[in-house]
Amino acid sequence: MRRNYILLLALLICLPWFSGEYYVNLASQILIAAIFAASLNLLVGYAGLTSLGHASYLGLSAYISAWLSLRMGLGHAVTAPAALLLTTLIGCGFGWIALRASGLGFLMLTLALSQIVWGLCYRWVGVTNGDNGLSGLTRPSPFGIDLGNSSAFYWFVLIITVAALYSIARFVNSPFGATLRGTRDQWRRMSSLGYNVWGIRWVTFVFSSFLGALAGLLYVYFNKYIHPSVMSVTVSAEALLAVIAGGSGTLAGPVVGAALVMLLKNYASAYVERWNMLMGIVFVFIVIVMPAGIVPGTLALLRRLRGGPR
Amino acid sequence: MTAAMTPALEVRGLCKSYGGIAVTQNVSLTVAPGERRLIIGPNGAGKTTLFGLIQGEIKPDAGTIRVLGHDVTRQPVPERARVGMARTYQIINLFTRDTLAHNVVLSLMGLMPLKRNAFTALAARTDLYDKAAALLASVGLSHRAQHRISEISYGEQRRVEIALALAQEPKLLLLDEPFAGLSQDERLIIKELIASIPSETAIVMIEHDMDIALDFAEQITVLHYGQLIVEGDRNKVVNDPMTREIYLGH
Numbered sequence: 001m002r003r004n005y006i007l008l009l010a011l012l013i014c015l016p017w018f019s020g021e022y023y024v025n026l027a028s029q030i031l032i033a034a035i036f037a038a039s040l041n042l043l044v045g046y047a048g049l050t051s052l053g054h055a056s057y058l059g060l061s062a063y064i065s066a067w068l069s070l071r072m073g074l075g076h077a078v079t080a081p082a083a084l085l086l087t088t089l090i091g092c093g094f095g096w097i098a099l100r101a102s103g104l105g106f107l108m109l110t111l112a113l114s115q116i117v118w119g120l121c122y123r124w125v126g127v128t129n130g131d132n133g134l135s136g137l138t139r140p141s142p143f144g145i146d147l148g149n150s151s152a153f154y155w156f157v158l159i160i161t162v163a164a165l166y167s168i169a170r171f172v173n174s175p176f177g178a179t180l181r182g183t184r185d186q187w188r189r190m191s192s193l194g195y196n197v198w199g200i201r202w203v204t205f206v207f208s209s210f211l212g213a214l215a216g217l218l219y220v221y222f223n224k225y226i227h228p229s230v231m232s233v234t235v236s237a238e239a240l241l242a243v244i245a246g247g248s249g250t251l252a253g254p255v256v257g258a259a260l261v262m263l264l265k266n267y268a269s270a271y272v273e274r275w276n277m278l279m280g281i282v283f284v285f286i287v288i289v290m291p292a293g294i295v296p297g298t299l300a301l302l303r304r305l306r307g308g309p310r
Numbered sequence: 311m312t313a314a315m316t317p318a319l320e321v322r323g324l325c326k327s328y329g330g331i332a333v334t335q336n337v338s339l340t341v342a343p344g345e346r347r348l349i350i351g352p353n354g355a356g357k358t359t360l361f362g363l364i365q366g367e368i369k370p371d372a373g374t375i376r377v378l379g380h381d382v383t384r385q386p387v388p389e390r391a392r393v394g395m396a397r398t399y400q401i402i403n404l405f406t407r408d409t410l411a412h413n414v415v416l417s418l419m420g421l422m423p424l425k426r427n428a429f430t431a432l433a434a435r436t437d438l439y440d441k442a443a444a445l446l447a448s449v450g451l452s453h454r455a456q457h458r459i460s461e462i463s464y465g466e467q468r469r470v471e472i473a474l475a476l477a478q479e480p481k482l483l484l485l486d487e488p489f490a491g492l493s494q495d496e497r498l499i500i501k502e503l504i505a506s507i508p509s510e511t512a513i514v515m516i517e518h519d520m521d522i523a524l525d526f527a528e529q530i531t532v533l534h535y536g537q538l539i540v541e542g543d544r545n546k547v548v549n550d551p552m553t554r555e556i557y558l559g560h
Contacts, residue, residue, distance in 0.1 A: 171428050174428045175425055177432070178419070178432050189399070191367075192367075193416065194392050203428075
């Protein structure tokens with residue numbers, strides 16, 4: 001398994017040498033979407049808390065970094081940590097509110113909070129420039145490397161993706177990760193065993209919003225432009241779809257799911273006009289054939305083909 | 311009062327009502343350290359509500375609860391585990407997707423600072439899994455340690471419930487109908503298992519079936535419509551006309 005991951009990573013590192021710029025940019029977008037979906041998966045898959053407002057953190061971090069650099073004239077060395085920090089702090093507050101409930105109540109609260117932020121972005125024209133969005137942004141150049149170059153940017157995103165996924169893997173396999181899954185499966189039992197269920201969920205919510213903010217930062221670097229639509233419920237729902245289609249509660253699932261959504265959106269739309277319908281059909285097919293998601297479904301299929309125990 | 315004399319559980323004037331229905335009415339009881347206490351009563355007597363109040367899942371309207379000398383009346387549920395209380399559930403709620411060993415490890419970690427560690431691999435803590443295996447052996451399930459909960463029988467799940475509670479070495483153990491839904495053979499296994507619990511652990515057991523539970527009890531409390539009707543040792547309670555009337559029905 002580990003050998004496969006290293007092979008895949010080697011392949012991804014080499015990608016810019018054998019593919020055109022279009023595909024390198026598409027790959028960058030897939031990686032950003034993968035970080036975003038993986039961060040949402042911490043809540044959906046590992047905490048059992050389905051959020052429909054995760055786009056807030058992506059958008060907030062993008063907007064904060066854009067605003068600080070455009071209006072305050074600050075450099076990337078300041079805007080990036082500031083955007084991550086402020087968005088994570090907002091995540092602390094939003095988590096505190098949304099975790100008053102679980103299940104459907106949690107979903108509705110996350111949706112409501114994200115709609116507030118989205119509405120604010122549209123209407124608070126003085127700060128966000130409303131429907132026109134914020135443009136004229138730049139990419140950072142760490143250690144003098146110009147990330148304006150699409151290959152360089154791709155490698156930059158790849159490094160951050162690997163770091164983010166590695167930290168998620170460490171997190172979910174740690175003792176804390178085990179207690180998190182415990183609160184998902186039997187929260188009453190966890191409470192009577194001496195665990196602070198609320199605290200465990202809140203810490204996870206904050207970590208998840210931090211990683212969402214990280215994806216937002218990369219998103220705004222990639223596009224060099226930000227529009228309120230990035231905060232819309234569609235973006236949250238697409239990430240949720242990626243998590244569920246790929247396999248929630250697995251490490252690779254959201255990455256595969258995000259790749260699928262991105263490919264359908266960017267690639268299939270060039271050939272099929274009604275690509276939204278195509279996406280719908282694909283997801284209905286996945287849910288019927290592999291209800292647990294592509295990654296667990298494929299693994300189960302492989303085990304069956306090899307004749308092993310199911 | 312010396313430490314040895316501090317009751318394991320001291321409930322004073324506990325009341326709880328839902329709407330107009332009083333499910334717990336001014337209940338007071340004291341359980342000595344290491345005591346075996348049986349709480350019986352017909353359906354709807356308020357036994358499980360009383361457990362919920364003691365454990366903290368239900369908030370009382372009035373009264374106080376002290377566990378090993380600590381006033382836990384306003385403490386949240388996890389705080390009570392830290393004080394030394396554990397419970398089993400009438401309706402089994404284990405981590406069905408995980409192995410028996412992992413279930414016990416979750417219980418062990420509940421009282422350890424390790425539970426806040428989000429950086430190191432839990433699987434590397436073989437000492438914890440060894441300890442879990444030893445605990446599973448003590449309930450006769452060492453051969454099942456690597457099975458998932460969903461793969462073992464109902465009777466075995468009952469034993470895991472008890473293993474989880476014992477893993478925290480509680481000073482006060484609440485057993486909520488540990489014999490419910492078991493066959494005669496399985497009942498005997500559980501009965502022996504409960505008899506083997508260290509004598510420093512005070513046990514409060516709710517049980518519907520008097521036949522199996524009577525042997526266990528030193529002290530018996532009879533509840534009826536939320537009220538404490540009779541309390542005393544086995545002979546006193548069994549021969550009390552009130553018990554015969556409300557519980558045994560003759």
